[in-house]
Amino acid sequence: MLDGNQLRVLPPGFGRLQRLKMLNLSSNLLGEFPEAVLALPSLEELYLSRNQLPLLPARLCQLHQLRTLWLDNNRIRYLPDSIVQLHSLEELVLQGNQIAILPEGFGQLSRVTLWKIKDNPLIQPPYEVCMKGIPYIAAYQQELAHSQPALKPRLKLVLMGLKDAGKTLLRRCLMEEERQRDSPLAAAGKDGGRTQQQQDIALGLTPEGGGKIQLGHSPITEPRDASTSKSSSVGHTSIEQQDPLLSPSLKVAGKIKLEHQDVCLSPSPKVNGEAQIGHFPMLLERDAPLTPLVAGLTGTRQGIEVTDWTADAERGLTFIVYELAGDPSYDVIQSFFLSPGALYVLVVNLSAYTPHCFYSAVGYFLHWLGAKVPHAVVCMVGTHADLCAERELEEKCLDIHHQIALQEKRDAEGLQSLAQQVDNALGQDFDLRCSSPHTAFYGVSDKNLRRKKAQFQYLLNHRLQILSPVLPISCQDHYQVRRLRDKLLSVAEHRDIFPNLHRVLPKSWQVLEELHFQPQAQQLWLSWWDSARLGLQAGLTEDRLQSALSYLHESGKLLYFEEHLTLREYVFHNLPGLIDILNVFCQRDTTVLLQKLLSDTHIDELRTTQLHHYVEGFLLHGLLPAHVIRLLLKPHIQSREDLQLILELLEKMGLCYCINKPKCKPLNGATAWYKFPCYVKNEVPHAEAWINGTNLSGQSLVIEQLQIEYTFPFIFPSGLFARYSVQINSHVVQRSDGKYQIYAYRGKVPVVVSYRPARSTQQPDTLSIASHASLPNIWTAWQAITPLVEELNVLLQEWPGLYYTVHVLCSKCLKRGSPNPYAFPGKV
Numbered sequence: 001m002l003d004g005n006q007l008r009v010l011p012p013g014f015g016r017l018q019r020l021k022m023l024n025l026s027s028n029l030l031g032e033f034p035e036a037v038l039a040l041p042s043l044e045e046l047y048l049s050r051n052q053l054p055l056l057p058a059r060l061c062q063l064h065q066l067r068t069l070w071l072d073n074n075r076i077r078y079l080p081d082s083i084v085q086l087h088s089l090e091e092l093v094l095q096g097n098q099i100a101i102l103p104e105g106f107g108q109l110s111r112v113t114l115w116k117i118k119d120n121p122l123i124q125p126p127y128e129v130c131m132k133g134i135p136y137i138a139a140y141q142q143e144l145a146h147s148q149p150a151l152k153p154r155l156k157l158v159l160m161g162l163k164d165a166g167k168t169l170l171r172r173c174l175m176e177e178e179r180q181r182d183s184p185l186a187a188a189g190k191d192g193g194r195t196q197q198q199q200d201i202a203l204g205l206t207p208e209g210g211g212k213i214q215l216g217h218s219p220i221t222e223p224r225d226a227s228t229s230k231s232s233s234v235g236h237t238s239i240e241q242q243d244p245l246l247s248p249s250l251k252v253a254g255k256i257k258l259e260h261q262d263v264c265l266s267p268s269p270k271v272n273g274e275a276q277i278g279h280f281p282m283l284l285e286r287d288a289p290l291t292p293l294v295a296g297l298t299g300t301r302q303g304i305e306v307t308d309w310t311a312d313a314e315r316g317l318t319f320i321v322y323e324l325a326g327d328p329s330y331d332v333i334q335s336f337f338l339s340p341g342a343l344y345v346l347v348v349n350l351s352a353y354t355p356h357c358f359y360s361a362v363g364y365f366l367h368w369l370g371a372k373v374p375h376a377v378v379c380m381v382g383t384h385a386d387l388c389a390e391r392e393l394e395e396k397c398l399d400i401h402h403q404i405a406l407q408e409k410r411d412a413e414g415l416q417s418l419a420q421q422v423d424n425a426l427g428q429d430f431d432l433r434c435s436s437p438h439t440a441f442y443g444v445s446d447k448n449l450r451r452k453k454a455q456f457q458y459l460l461n462h463r464l465q466i467l468s469p470v471l472p473i474s475c476q477d478h479y480q481v482r483r484l485r486d487k488l489l490s491v492a493e494h495r496d497i498f499p500n501l502h503r504v505l506p507k508s509w510q511v512l513e514e515l516h517f518q519p520q521a522q523q524l525w526l527s528w529w530d531s532a533r534l535g536l537q538a539g540l541t542e543d544r545l546q547s548a549l550s551y552l553h554e555s556g557k558l559l560y561f562e563e564h565l566t567l568r569e570y571v572f573h574n575l576p577g578l579i580d581i582l583n584v585f586c587q588r589d590t591t592v593l594l595q596k597l598l599s600d601t602h603i604d605e606l607r608t609t610q611l612h613h614y615v616e617g618f619l620l621h622g623l624l625p626a627h628v629i630r631l632l633l634k635p636h637i638q639s640r641e642d643l644q645l646i647l648e649l650l651e652k653m654g655l656c657y658c659i660n661k662p663k664c665k666p667l668n669g670a671t672a673w674y675k676f677p678c679y680v681k682n683e684v685p686h687a688e689a690w691i692n693g694t695n696l697s698g699q700s701l702v703i704e705q706l707q708i709e710y711t712f713p714f715i716f717p718s719g720l721f722a723r724y725s726v727q728i729n730s731h732v733v734q735r736s737d738g739k740y741q742i743y744a745y746r747g748k749v750p751v752v753v754s755y756r757p758a759r760s761t762q763q764p765d766t767l768s769i770a771s772h773a774s775l776p777n778i779w780t781a782w783q784a785i786t787p788l789v790e791e792l793n794v795l796l797q798e799w800p801g802l803y804y805t806v807h808v809l810c811s812k813c814l815k816r817g818s819p820n821p822y823a824f825p826g827k828v
């Protein structure tokens, strides 16, 4: 056991340990695979986790006896083809590396039962296949070998931003532009007489992507001196061109500083050695006439929308455009539509922008996206440029850059300092950490500290990839819209940014996709069996269908909840239809809701009044009976079964829960009522008192309090509390919901779930789960809260870039009513 040292090499003669069976070299500083290990023929277990290995030698297959090989959290990019010859291998742990392609013949590793590959940029086979295990990888590889490969580049494009940012108009103009592109009017170019170069600058589209800011560590760093780069037309360096000597954390801090100074603040940044006229447009005409492009496109729209946009018919590239809603009422469902592998466009209304609103217009969205999709690719687009004066436009764009860089720098430094604290604690002896509850990381094991450190490293290495300065645009200008389209296309087609776009997939997968989207398959969803039939038609057996569906789910083409007990029986292939349904419950508009309910002409007055009351109750308390939900969804659902399925989907998505359905029993004809927690506005004052230690029953002397607190220093995604309150419903009874609190019982034991938004920028948001019991029975309180804690942990797994800590609060402090109870760290 040589783990947890500072070893860079092994001593000479190490290879003479011919009878060595197990070698643990984890958590060292090995920068190369130690050759001496290859001379140990009896080796059965080899642990090399958390080193800095870039490669594995092909001669690794000499270790015929090897049963266990742990290589997680290194820097490995490729596996040698010969790895598949390690026929005795039972454990292969590769997570947290840079592996994109797995060698052919993975089926030969049929004895592997412990397989971990998470956190690798996998392309071939796709991530969804790799995660399922060796048999699935083997089947996929066979599939690819035997069927004709297919290529159909489709990329998910997500438009996000505040309400009225201009997302809808931008989307419509982009799509309309496609239709008008070939028209003589468009060909003439309505560009207000600007030169090509001026217009390029106006859109931040200078050669070699001049002026691009790259915040955070990412594989697509732009060379500072473009003449030295071997880059392609957009000017990105390849992964190999990065400086291998810089540690990721140094890169983050260093790059922000450099780029922030050089790109954001310099008034005339140099590109290709030539001074640019100006970094931001001062050329847009304030009073440009409204062109036919915008005419007829200004209608408002509510909610989330999905549309296909064939942005480049020649090359066959299609964007699946997800336009998110700016209204916060949609927050509870929006995060479902953020997924890896998409191109995100953050839209800012430059006319309305002020430096004070940076966080709400930009900063929050970056935090939110980074928490859900670490390392996501973001383009910043500023609309309403036509309504801004030249100087105003320049100042606002600069301010956004400046504040993004500051936010990014602050976050990275925060994470680095937390990582440093963990390092310091690791440098101490475990006994010392257990000596007093006031020492940092009291009682936390080395193993858990190392996990924590790996998490910080992951967060630091997976910052968002913000690709460009704000691209100012007026939707009234054909030329600018066209250039934005070209910019999006060039980003999408850049192989370093979206390597998956040009991935070759088995023909059967493509056929499966086409069959799911053929015109006759216009129902709202397909049963698993219907989908399996399409799979068979495409040449996929049932077991291989799962991976293909998961892939389609991840790439944004359909929804398939593989893990869900009931919903996995269905495939939601008609996304626009499904989103229409979800939109109904987020609109919060009395008129729209009433219109839907009163569309039937035969409704009498009494019924009309009743329906008015239901709408009022819904908007005030978030309550609706099932039959009114059915009415609201009338065009979409036909039968009772349809309704049941939709209600289950809404529960799964954290939108509502049934308040009066006994567990696993039918309602026997009674009306089922549904609660939508995102509508709850009232407080639950007694819960606040309880949680602060003022015991309701007045038994404060014999009662012990148990409180687990989750702290979110960077962001608590909005809508998460509402979702959690749905998620815990199956565990609690007699609940009373407030906007930020739930007071309920687990059996006879009371529990309180309480969310506290940050009171200032210095303070974090917290979410706590608490219970109490008399001292000899304190375990009943633990039993009460444990499932709620587990439920929260499951939910938080959907947010891989979200940083939070978990503490147990000191019960003595709680009893005293201390405003700052001591928090014991550690894994609960």
Ligand SMILES: Nc1nc2c(ncn2[C@@H]2O[C@H](COP(=O)(O)OP(=O)(O)OP(=O)(O)O)[C@@H](O)[C@H]2O)c(=O)[nH]1
Residues within 6 Å of the ligand: 161, 162, 163, 164, 165, 166, 167, 168, 169, 170, 298, 300, 301, 302, 303, 324, 325, 326, 327, 383, 384, 385, 386, 387, 473, 474, 475, 476
């Ligand atoms: N002058 C001008 N008006 C614009 C521009 N872009 C959008 N608008 C107008 O701004 C208003 C809001 O634009 P939308 O596209 O509806 O905004 P949105 O981001 O989709 O808003 P939500 O759907 O509520 O999230 C509309 O009246 C648009 O016509 C622009 O570049 N210039």
